[in-house]
Structure formats: C-alpha cells, structure tokens
Amino acid sequence: MPMIEINHLRKEYREGNKAKVALKDLSLELEQGDIFGFIGPNGAGKTTTIKMLATLLIPTAGTASINGINVVEHPEKIRAIVGYMPDFFGVYDDIKVWEYLDFFASAYRLPRDRRPSIIDDVLALTDLTEKKDSYVESLSRGMKQRLCLAKTLVHDPLVMLLDEPASGLDPRARIEIRELLKELQSMGKTIIVSSHILPEMEEFCNKIGIIESGELIVAGDVKTIARSVRGQHNIDVVVLDEIGRAHAILTGMSDVVREVKFVGNRRRSLSDENPDAETQPMERRIEDPSAGGTLQIGYTGEPDEEYRILQVLVQAGVRVKAFYTPETDLEDVFLRVTKGVVS
C-alpha cells in the first residue's frame, strides 16, 4: 500500500461568483520513505495541494489518503500521523522555546512524563539545544524555521508536509535545513517538501514532481525525468589540460553523446553561487586547446553506462579531474518543462 495516494485531486477557490482553479487534476503515489520534491513557480498550486493533504482545505473533487486513511473523512486520524509546516507561520511571543514545544507536545496529547525527553530529542535534532530557555521571539528567522520543524516532529509523524521550509533563509540556514531533512530521511519518514528553488532539492529528494498552473507536468525519479524530458542527461567532465583533444574525443562518440559544450575553466558548484541566480552555464569558445577546463556533454546512452565514456577518455590518456552530473541538471529540466517542451 502506498503511503500517500492522491487521485484526481482538484481544488477551486471561490472568487466572487467565479471559480478559480488552483489545482486541476493531480494524481500521485508515494511509498514509505520517499522524499518528494514538489517544485513549481509561485502560484502553481503547491500550497493548495499540501493544505488539502493536511486536512486544512476541502478538495473540490478527487481523493487523497495517507497511510490508507482518507484525509477528508478522518481528519483527526490524519493529524495524528502527519507533521505539517506551513509556508508562512508565526510563533507565539512571550513564551520560551521549551514551553512552545511543550505546548505542542501536550496539544498532541503526549503524556506529561514523556514530554521533557521528547523536547530534548527534537531540540537536539534541530540543533536548538542551547536555545531551550530563550524566548521564541528572540530567535533568528532560520532558528524559528527549525523550531517550527521541531514542533512538527514532537508527535513523531509518519509523514511530513513541509511547505517551502527554506524560503527566505540565508544560504547557511538553508544548508542547515537541508542537513535536517537528510536526517529525517534517514529516520524513514515520508516527506513532501515544496520549493520554488530547484538545486536545493536534488540532493535529498528521490522523487520530484514539477507543477505549473495547477497541473503536475512530470513526476518520478530525478534521472528518469531528466531523460524523459530531453532524451539525455548532462554530465560535466573536468580535465586538467588538453581540453581540445578531450572535446574531439567526446564529439567522436556521437552514438551516446549528443552535444559537447565548453562551459568554463573551473568546476561548477552551487555552494559558492546564489541558488536563485541563473545557473545554466553559457557555452564558450575554446581559446587554448592545451589548457584545462570543463566540458558539458548531453549523454543519451544507457543510464548506468556513463562510465564507458570515462573509460575511453582515460584510455586515451586524457587527465580527467572530475566526472559528474551537475547539480544544476534539475534546473535545466525545470526550465525546459515549464516552457512547454513536454506539455
């Protein structure tokens, strides 16, 4: 039985006399332990979908169930097994961090004698142990975000619905959230996490869905999607020198390599760039064929046989420094998909 099962879910909002369709027809299945990245621009319908799963909105049509429980028929059972973090939220003022967590722990009917150890556990998990006795309003934005995550964890939910947990955070706080999500993943939780920023998702999501104007355009595992969208996925090859020769060899492998682009002289990495910025590399002209640099290839061969390319390069004596699928791959998929390449 899938952990989350969504069938033809639809939501219309009333706007005066007109109905505004926020979500058209969403069907999706997620297994236990899946981390589903729910990606789409603002206004795509992510929050609407998550709120329906969280029993906070009634669907116009369609059904959704979590762990076999229908979200419309048994909202109180859903709340017992789901943790929900809204996209916008506030915290109570005049209350300390541990009191805040204790309040939610008692609101989830956890027995009084078990609460202190649970609070300590979620504080440790979210790295807020030193802040236990601080007042909630004195926390930074990133800490409040983590506190909210801690709050969603007090009742040890099976499923977590996180609506843009990293939005509005600085890069450091974002990385902390990302680490935290990886930890939750290792605890076996099923997580739906929405975002309008892609690169941060790829690292820990095993499945993604791209949604635009209320329609789920693609959903599935990252590599499969990349291939189904473009018939290829990107690989970056970084060489120490002789980039001209490497370019020639790769161009010669036209049965599995569709295009070869020179994209610069250094390894691309997202951690030193602004994740919101345009990260697709520009193609450049090779000025010095004997120098090193990075080539991006579109790989069209079998998914698990990329190593053959590396083999050929190494056998030809090319000094390969790195060979990897760039993090920005997902972004490229997103741009292609939402421009209507698929639909």
Place this chain on the structure above:
Amino acid sequence: MISNPVLRKELAGNVRMRQLPRVARVGCLLLIASLIGTIYYYVIVRFILADRGTTTAVDTWHVVVILQAALICLISPSIAANSITREKEQQTWEMLLFTMLQPSQIVFGKLLARLYYLGLMILIFMPIELACWAKASNEITTAMVALTYLVMAVSALCFTTISLYVSWVVKRTIYSIMSGYSIVIGGLVICTSLSAAVVNGSLANNPLMWINPILMFGQAIDPHIVTGGDLTVAIITYLLATALMLTRMIIRLRDFSLEA
C-alpha cells in the same frame, strides 16, 4: 480543566510582565497590593464602618456595583477580541488547529483564560461590597447581593463569549473589537432603549428592554426602585445565546470552507 494546554498557555502568556527581572515583578505586585490595601482601608474602615448610620454603606454599594457593571459592559465585549484574530494575524491559528486539540479545549481554554482576568477585575471590589452588606444588612439583603453577582456573572460570560465568537468569525482584531462593542453597547444597550422608546413610547414593561444590561443591573441592585423588566427571562436569554455561540464554535471550529 487546568490540564487544558490552551488554558495554561493563555494564562501564562497573557502576563506581559514575565520578561521583567524578578525584582521588578515582585516590586510591581507589591505596589499594586499596597495600593489596593490602602483603598480598602480608607473605604471600608474610614468610610463605611466609621459611619453611624447605614447611608454610606448603601450609597457605596450602589456606586461599586455600577462601577462593576460599567467594567463588564465596557471591557468584556473586547476582552477576548484578539484571542483568535491574533492567532490569525500572527499565522499561528492554522498550526493550532492542526494539532490534536479538541475544539472544545481551544474554545474553553481561551474563554476561561479571559474570564479569569475579567473575574479578577470584578472581584477586587468584593471586600468593599461585603463590608456594605455587613453594615447595612437590612437595606442590602443577601438575596440582592446574590442576584447582583448572578447578573454580573451571566453578563460577563455572555459578553466575553460574544467577543470570542466575533474573534473567531472575523480576520482582524480591530474588526472583532468593533463588532463586540457594536453588539453589546450598540445593540443591547442603545438599540433596545431606542426601540422600546419608539415602539410603545415608554421604557417600562417592554420585552425588548428586558435584555438591556443597564436595566438588568438596576433591577439587581435595587429591585424596589427599578421595575418593569423580567430578570429571569433576561438571564435565560443570555445563557441561551451563550450556549448557542459556544456550540456553534465547537462544532464548526475547524470548518475551513467558511473561510475560502
């Protein structure tokens, strides 16, 4: 009841002094206590008990009950006005509803916390009233005192529930404050008087006037002077309205189709 997490949080969180250093907190409390003690001393010992007759006691009784009535009519329509709108404004309401709390826990937690503060405000006058009653027990009968407190309790409960109810219905605190006063002052005090005056030209013996809180307090303070109403009907009406509002809130607290 005290195991209700909402009630506990509301009672603790409403004391804005919490973040003051302990010395300042104790100082504040001492200051308030000594102020109240001084007032008690002067009014009770120097004024009521020092009087040879009972006129002072009876007059003081009237003044104090009018003061309490005014407090109830002016404070309770807004005392719970922010209890739910504030959560909506601070974006904590959704998360509160997403917990496993029963709607009744949320509703009664918030209601009782506000009633507790209102009760403190009202009961602070009680020693003076007891002194009046002890001094002039012929003029101020035990039944009158009991009736007065019953009217106070019922109207405080009803008006506080009204303010909680509007806080649930509207989105912003400012609107719920305005609605609370419109209903209690505009509706129950002013409109009943106006309509009674317009409909049969006299305030007395008009059923609409019965639920006017001023008339109700008048009857309770001195049933011999103020006549023309029916306190029983009024009290039952208030209790029924309170029960209706609470029931509707509890049944539909999580009804989000109301909002969208």
